[in-house]
Amino acid sequence: MLEISKLDGFYGNSRALQGIDLTVPTGTFLSVLGRNGVGKTTLMRAMLGLLDRTDGAIRLDGKDINRLPTHERARAGIGYVPQGRGILPRFTVYENLQLGGFARTSDRGKELEALVFDMFPILREFRNRAGGNLSGGQQQQLAIARALMTDPRIILLDEPAEGIQPNIVELIEEAILSLNRRFGITIVLVEQNIPFARRASTDFAILEKGRVVASGPIAGLTDDLVHRHMAV
Numbered sequence: 001m002l003e004i005s006k007l008d009g010f011y012g013n014s015r016a017l018q019g020i021d022l023t024v025p026t027g028t029f030l031s032v033l034g035r036n037g038v039g040k041t042t043l044m045r046a047m048l049g050l051l052d053r054t055d056g057a058i059r060l061d062g063k064d065i066n067r068l069p070t071h072e073r074a075r076a077g078i079g080y081v082p083q084g085r086g087i088l089p090r091f092t093v094y095e096n097l098q099l100g101g102f103a104r105t106s107d108r109g110k111e112l113e114a115l116v117f118d119m120f121p122i123l124r125e126f127r128n129r130a131g132g133n134l135s136g137g138q139q140q141q142l143a144i145a146r147a148l149m150t151d152p153r154i155i156l157l158d159e160p161a162e163g164i165q166p167n168i169v170e171l172i173e174e175a176i177l178s179l180n181r182r183f184g185i186t187i188v189l190v191e192q193n194i195p196f197a198r199r200a201s202t203d204f205a206i207l208e209k210g211r212v213v214a215s216g217p218i219a220g221l222t223d224d225l226v227h228r229h230m231a232v
């Protein structure tokens, strides 16, 4: 269970997150929605300890992790697939995967390696290629696989379909779904694609100006809410 309470997040003096409260039970698939600039990426970065300053609490299975440095949050079980993917371009596919392994506390390395190659066969085929030579869709598969190599309990994904060819988007979406449904990994997804959010999620949260303005089970994500908070 991930519990965020009264979370404020700052860039310098600017309060980009304002009193966020969110409860994410284990196994939940939460889609975080909202227009550009409302704080979705900032919320992910706050959970990972990548902001200048945060106030409030972030509890993972009862333990407040909000004072832990980022690498310890990774070791506590939080995986991250950042916007833009964050692949190291000069490292091979295999080396990028191994980077995920540094944050792993379990001894499931070989098992996870087999799993990610099974899930994304292209990564096995291109294991010795430089990450920078992969297409956007292949890099996104690598970013998800790298997060999985940490053996996480939760994976945070920031707009994983952004800038990806439509035929690959479906593969990525199915992979994210299977992380949740097949492996029971809790998912927090920043997403613009409402049909996918509706199909995949158990829960949603809509942000506006750094606050949660609507949240709950996905069945409550009405067209009216979508129009009010997501239309341009």
Ligand SMILES: Nc1ncnc2c1ncn2[C@@H]1O[C@H](COP(=O)(O)OP(=O)(O)OP(=O)(O)O)[C@@H](O)[C@H]1O
Pocket: 011, 014, 016, 034, 035, 036, 037, 038, 039, 040, 041, 042, 043
């Ligand atoms: N590095 C930064 N320094 C200062 N302000 C920032 C920084 N990054 C984001 N902001 C501001 O924080 C607010 C929230 O931005 P954030 O990127 O979290 O929004 P978002 O909902 O993820 O949008 P997008 O969909 O465009 O990624 C915006 O007002 C933005 O201008």
